[in-house]
Amino acid sequence: MTWRNTRLILLREVRDQLRDRRTLFMIAILPLLLYPGLGIGMVQMTVLFSEQPRTVVVLGAEHLPADPAFLQGDGINPVWFDDESDARTLAVITDLPRTSAERGEPDDEASRDEADERAARLIADAQKLEKPIRARHEVRRKITQASEAPGPELERWKKDLEAIDREISLLFEQTHIQVLIVVPDGYKEQIAAINEKLKNRTLDTADEESYTSLTSIANRADEKSVIADSRVRKAIEKWERSILEKRLDYVDLPRAVAMPVNTDRIDVARQEQLSANVWSKLFPALLVIMAVTGAFYPAVDLAAGEKERGTMETLLICPASRTEIVVGKFLTVLLFSMSTALLNLLSMGLTGKYMASMAGGGTLSRIGDLTFPGFGSLVWVFVLLIPLAALFSALCLALATFARSSKEGQYYLTPLLMVTLGLTVFCLSPGVEITPFFSIMPIVGPALLLRELLASSGSAQPLVYAIPVLATSVIYSLLALWWAIDQFSREDVLFREAERFELGLWVRHVLRDKGPVPSFTEAGFCFVLIMLLQFAAFKAFNAATVAGYDMPRLLMIQQIVIVATPALLMGIMLTTSVRRTFKLRMPSLGILAIAGALPFVLHPLSFELQHSLSWFFPPLPEGAKRAMEAMSAGDHAWWVVLLAFAVAPAVCEEIAFRGFILSGFHSTGRTWLAIVLSSLTFGIMHMIPQQVFNASLLGLVLGLIAIRGGSLFPAILFHFLFNALAIGHGKLGADPPAWLRDAPFEWFAKSVEGVIRYPWPTLVLAALASIVLLRMLVKPDARANAEPYAPRGLAEKSASRPVGKPPVPVG
DSSP: OOHHHHHHHHHHHHHHHHHOHHHHIIIIIHHHHHHHHHHHHHHHHHHHHHHSOEEEEEESGGGSOTTTTSEETTEEOGGGSSSTHHHHTEEEEESSOOOHHHHOOOSOHHHHHHHHHHHHHHHHHHHTTHHHHHHHHHHHHHHHHHHTSOOHHHHHHHHHHHHHHHHHHHHHHHSOOSEEEEOOTTHHHHHHHHHHHHHTTOOOGGGGGGOOOOEEEEOTTOHHHHHHHHHHHHHHHHHHHHHHHHHHHHTTOOGGGGOSSOOOOOOOOOHHHHHHHHHHHHHHHHHHHHHHHHHHHHHHHHTHHHHHHTOHHHHHTSSSOHHHHHHHHHHHHHHHHHHHHHHHHHHHHHHHHHHHHHOOSSHHHHHOSOOOOOHHHHHHHHHHHHHHHHHHHHHHHHHHHHOSSHHHHHHHHHHHHHHHHHHHHHHHOTTOOOOHHHHTSTTHHHHHHHHHHHHTTTOSGGGGGHHHHHHHHHHHHHHHHHHHHHHHTOHHHHTOOOOOOOHHHHHHHHHHSOBSSOOHHHHHHHHHHHHHHHHHHHHHHHHHHHTTOOHHHHHHHIIIIIIIHHHHHHHHHHBSOHHHHTTOSOOOHHHHHHHHHHHHHHHHHHHHHHHHTTTTSOOOOHHHHHHHHHHHOSSSOHHHHHIIIIIHHHHHHIIIIIIIIHHHHHTTSOHHHHHHHHHHHHHHHHOSHHHHHHHHHHHHHHHHHHHHHTSSHHHHHHHHHHHHHHHHHHHHHHSOOGGGGSGGGTTTOEEETTEEEOOHHHHHHHHHHHHHHHHHHHSOOGGGGSSOOOOTTHHHHHTTSOTTOOOOOOO
């Protein structure tokens, strides 16, 4: 690959993109106009929405105490609000007679009459609720009394309470009231009587049953009602505190009695910290979303658009190699992706800073004049943008290359955008912090690192994660770029024919035009089906575990129903050779011997590797802990544990992953790609990070055994022995025998705090033996190639091959 050709491709594509008005609008003009327009519009809408008056109806207002007064004029007393402007947003209607001053003097007599009519209608609607409210108080009193000595009537009263609540809800829904306050009869006299009894020291707890309380009704499902209720509740709380203070003054007690803790709150947040907190939430999310959005349209135009315009053939005959063409297109997409993200960040930052500086109230006014992050933080924004944009550019280019048209390219890229949005929302959660495990995850690692760097205001503590985040991000980007180059190098991808999907024709095609082994797509669908079934059964299995169902039995059901059955059914329905699909033939004795020896030398290495990385992974969930405890507990016979945790997974998982799925991935003829993909799907199926890591590594060995042996039985043997060793390891650690504590065995294994650990001599010997056995396994076996895993259609072509010429092995 030469830079000269790559540079020519890059300049060509950049010029073409700059001539496209849609691209210029999406990348440059839209960011500069979008955020100022959105910001001003959202502020205006928020102000209008919050300032619209919410209807609050007060029944029994004459029973409210006069000092302190909850109501003032035609509304709630402004002194009970933190912000007096909140009082003006509540349109309070009471059942008190309104004076001319309270009614106002509208110029239009009809308008005043209309307001009076509306108030009377609301009062009438509210009065319909008084009867069920009184019934509710009575039923609740009975429930409170009966709770001390439960009887058969308690359940009946609870049902009556549910019926009354339903009636109140239906009646309140028919009104146009956001909050209803019902003051019981004699409420102010009740407060005065309590004050007198307190002063005379005659207040008795038995009097509490006769007290009536003020009732407030709101609808939590109505946003308007929620806003009004929040303001009314805060006003009532301040009013109630004032009543309590006056009560203490009346009985000659200090006001501090009502506040025994009397906390003195000190907010130590500085202006730059408040600003950093805002930017740490906005910048990472915007960086990720705009990076993928900026790569979306240029990638579709540079790949699928070439096919639509008919210029793909012309491009392929130019002196540049396909790798140089892809790298040139990749750099073009990368340039536009980074430009889009940076312009969006700049526009949003300036808009947010301007809006905060001019805000007269609300949240932005409490933040103050937003201070931009320091130069070091901005440098990290640019540094982390490069691998993020590179990853999205390569992925978008690969997916767009597979598409036949721009419309189809958008269909393929939409799932990538949705996954990115989900990960972005995950990173915005306050409970999610960067950890060693998250630091190596794509998209999540850079987003969390940037959030920590912006929030820490220049602290160097988050920088410990910079190396793993950058290293893994570069690796993911290179892998995505390799995939894009691989896609562009395949003629069947660049020039595939138009496809029209019809469900009936597709079903008939699948059932009629079967191949000896499944296709790549069918293998991927089988994995997706297994994951969907696991997700659907997750809640049921959790409930069964909590209910105390037998763990080994649940695991066997899960293996048979969710893992093995879909693969078996698809193998029978979609292929012509179940034997070849599931590799049902006897292997060579050499492969069996290697498969039987490898678990014994890999188990110590696998366990110690997992144990040494325990700090890296998040803690095990409770379900996994219960499963591990069931393996080592003595509650079940040894053969039951072995059957559930060794035999069932060995048979069922190998049928699915080294049988159907590996055969489908291998149908393309790319052996190592099939092994890697099958191992990754095998790991992902376990879902728990520790098990995903361990299962993916062991999946590589299992896939190699299945491919080189040409049989499923060595993989089943390896899987069974490895799980059996894990079971024995747990049981020996929980109850170590006497011989394990003897000195001669300490060089091989020893019990440390209830766990069997392997010292370095054992690990060195196991590593050497593993290398020898894996080297023997990597060597091609003639028997493994006896039946090549050919793609669909190759079997038909081989029928015309001259007799006597053996078929060429694929892969």
